[in-house]
Structure formats: structure tokens, C-alpha cells
Amino acid sequence: MANGSRQAAWEFFGTELKRRREDAGITQTALGTRVFVSGGYIGQFEQAIRKPQLDVAERIDEVLRTDGFFERMCRKLIKETPYAEYFAHVAELERLATEISDFAPAVVPGLLQTPEYARAVFLASHPFATDDYVEERVKARLDRAHVLKGATRPVYWVILHEAALRTPVGGPAAMVQQLEHIAATARERRAMVQVLPFSAGAYPSMGKMLKLMEFPDAPPTAYTEGVLSGNLLDDPAMVKQVQAAYDQLRAAALSPEASLALIGSAAEDYRKCASTI
Structure with missing residues (x-):
């Protein structure tokens, strides 16, 4: 689904949510309380700022008695995104953010990955995947990086642990290309890049990737990720x-x-290692 049609689907979801909520005589705050999110969260759904989430959509159907309407709409949006379900809404929020801050403890963040690096990352997680599946995921990841190239690009700050530089994902030649890409992005002032060296020792949130996003018309969010799971925080x-x-x-x-x-x-x-292979 193209970004424009996906955004239109979000807007339809939000418009219907607002209409049916108001028809039921329920405020955003009251609905949020009954589906275990904040009233502001409901407002962001209604304004198409935030992608609907399946578990919340299911609870909305129960409260508003909409016979699975919002669940079906949400499943359609999930099915037609190239991202993992737990990350799809984060990828969409990146497009809306005015500032993004990443911390990468072991793997170069997706917004900075080269094709060869991204391909190696996906193959490590999906060793039996078809070429078409891998290439679709690689393309989706590279498409995310377009947010750093436009005139209205967000302020992007990234902290890489030295481990992300020293782990040879894809082999020496791929790492040369990946590290040169990071350096070029920094020199072109499309990102502020810092490295947390091994010598720094212990650090906050040991081993956990962190992402912070700020928006013009919505509260900031934080995102952390585990094995096949993600946690988007807006409290x-x-x-x-x-x-x-x-x-x-x-x-x-x-x-x-x-x-x-x-x-x-x-x-x-x-580069020296690649030349000896």
C-alpha cells in the first residue's frame, strides 16, 4: 500500500472512530480509560497521527459495540505493511517526527543501513527466507531512510555503541561501505553521530536499543525493542x-x-581485512 493510500486509510479509521465514539456519547478520555490507553492516544488515532493498533482496535469494538469493524480495518492495515506488526506504527511515526534520536547497542539503526548490511541482518534472522521476501524487507528499510533526505527532514541524532562498528555484519567489504555511509551522512549534516566506546563501560539500558521521537502536534514518544517485540511508550x-x-x-x-x-x-x-580475502 502506498504511503498516500495508507494515510487515507488511517484518516478513515480516525474519522469513523470519532463519529462512532461521539454517537455513543463517550469522551476520548472515557474511551481511553476503558480500552487501557490515554485519552490523548485516542485523539491521535482520530487525527490519523498514530497508526491504529490491533489490540486497542479490538477493545474499541467491544466498548463501542461495532461488531469487529475497527479490528477488521486494523488487520487490513497490518497485512499491507512491509514491516513487522510490532514495528509498523513506529515506521509511520518516523515520517511525522520533527526529531528522532536513536541509540544502537549492537546493530546500525535502520535509518542508516546500506542495502548489503540490511540484507545480512535479515538473512541472519530469516535464514530460510526466499530472495523475494528478503528484498522486499530490504527495500522497505531503505525507503524509511528517505525521511533523512527531504527539505523537511527531522533532526536526527544517533549514538552507536562501538560494538555496532566492530561486528562484521555482511563481511569486511560490506562494513567498509556501511561505515563510510554513516560518515558521509554525518558530514552532509543529515545526522549527528556519536560513538559510545567500549572504554565507557556500563551504560544506561544495557543492551537495549532506544528511539525517541518528537512531533509538532503530539507528545513525544519512546520506543524500545526486544526479541520479536516492541514497546512504544507515550506516558x-x-x-x-x-x-x-x-x-x-x-x-x-x-x-x-x-x-x-x-x-x-x-x-x-x-578495508585491510577485505584486501587480504
């Missing part, structure tokens, strides 16, 4: 805690200049 207190952890990571990381030097050094190590 202000929890988002504030994630922001504090990110600030600590930023303080412990190398300066942007020193980070680029380390990235260049790692690329040179891989």
Missing part, C-alpha cells in the same frame, strides 16, 4: 525516564569529531 513520566537515559548516553559518548575518527579507523581496519 510522559516513562518518556522522561528514557530521555534521561539518552542524555546520559550522549554525555558518555565521544564527541562527533572523535566519533567520526573512530568510525574511519574501523572502516580502515575492515
Whole structure:
């Protein structure tokens, strides 16, 4: 489904939700309480800011007695997205964000991945996948990176743990290309890149990737990810805690200049290794 038609589907979902909620005489806050989200969350559904989530859609159907309408609509949106169900709404929010901050403890973030690197990541998780499946996922990941290329691109800040530089995903040649791409993105001022070195020792949220997003007309969100699962947070207190952890990571990381030097050094190590193969 193209971005335009997908957005139109979100808007239809939101319009119907607002109409049926108001017909039932229920406020956003009251509906949110009954389906275990905030009233602001319901408002974001209605304004097509946030992608509908299946479990919430099912509970909305129960409360509004809409005979599975919102569940069916949500399943259609999920089916037609190239992303994993737990990440699809995050990918859409990236397009709306005015600021994105990533922390990557082991793997280069999707917004910075090259085709070869992304392909190796997917094959590691899906060793028996067909070529068509892998290429579809790679294309979807590269399409996400378009948000960093437009005139209205978000402010993008990324902190890479040194482990992400030193793990040879896809082999030495692929890593040379990947690290050069990160450095070029930083030099073109499309991203602020820092590296958290091994020497920094223990750090907040050990081993957990973090993503923070800010929006012009909605509260900030935080996203963390586990094995085949993701957790999107919009509770202000929890988002504030994630922001504090990110600030600590930023303080412990190398300066942007020193980070680029380390990235260049790692690329040179891989280049030497590739030349001996």
C-alpha cells in the first residue's frame, strides 16, 4: 500500500472512530480509560497521527459495540505493511517526527543501513527466507531512510555503541561501505553521530536499543525493542525516564569529531581485512 493510500486509510479509521465514539456519547478520555490507553492516544488515532493498533482496535469494538469493524480495518492495515506488526506504527511515526534520536547497542539503526548490511541482518534472522521476501524487507528499510533526505527532514541524532562498528555484519567489504555511509551522512549534516566506546563501560539500558521521537502536534514518544517485540511508550513520566537515559548516553559518548575518527579507523581496519580475502 502506498504511503498516500495508507494515510487515507488511517484518516478513515480516525474519522469513523470519532463519529462512532461521539454517537455513543463517550469522551476520548472515557474511551481511553476503558480500552487501557490515554485519552490523548485516542485523539491521535482520530487525527490519523498514530497508526491504529490491533489490540486497542479490538477493545474499541467491544466498548463501542461495532461488531469487529475497527479490528477488521486494523488487520487490513497490518497485512499491507512491509514491516513487522510490532514495528509498523513506529515506521509511520518516523515520517511525522520533527526529531528522532536513536541509540544502537549492537546493530546500525535502520535509518542508516546500506542495502548489503540490511540484507545480512535479515538473512541472519530469516535464514530460510526466499530472495523475494528478503528484498522486499530490504527495500522497505531503505525507503524509511528517505525521511533523512527531504527539505523537511527531522533532526536526527544517533549514538552507536562501538560494538555496532566492530561486528562484521555482511563481511569486511560490506562494513567498509556501511561505515563510510554513516560518515558521509554525518558530514552532509543529515545526522549527528556519536560513538559510545567500549572504554565507557556500563551504560544506561544495557543492551537495549532506544528511539525517541518528537512531533509538532503530539507528545513525544519512546520506543524500545526486544526479541520479536516492541514497546512504544507515550506516558510522559516513562518518556522522561528514557530521555534521561539518552542524555546520559550522549554525555558518555565521544564527541562527533572523535566519533567520526573512530568510525574511519574501523572502516580502515575492515578495508585491510577485505584486501587480504
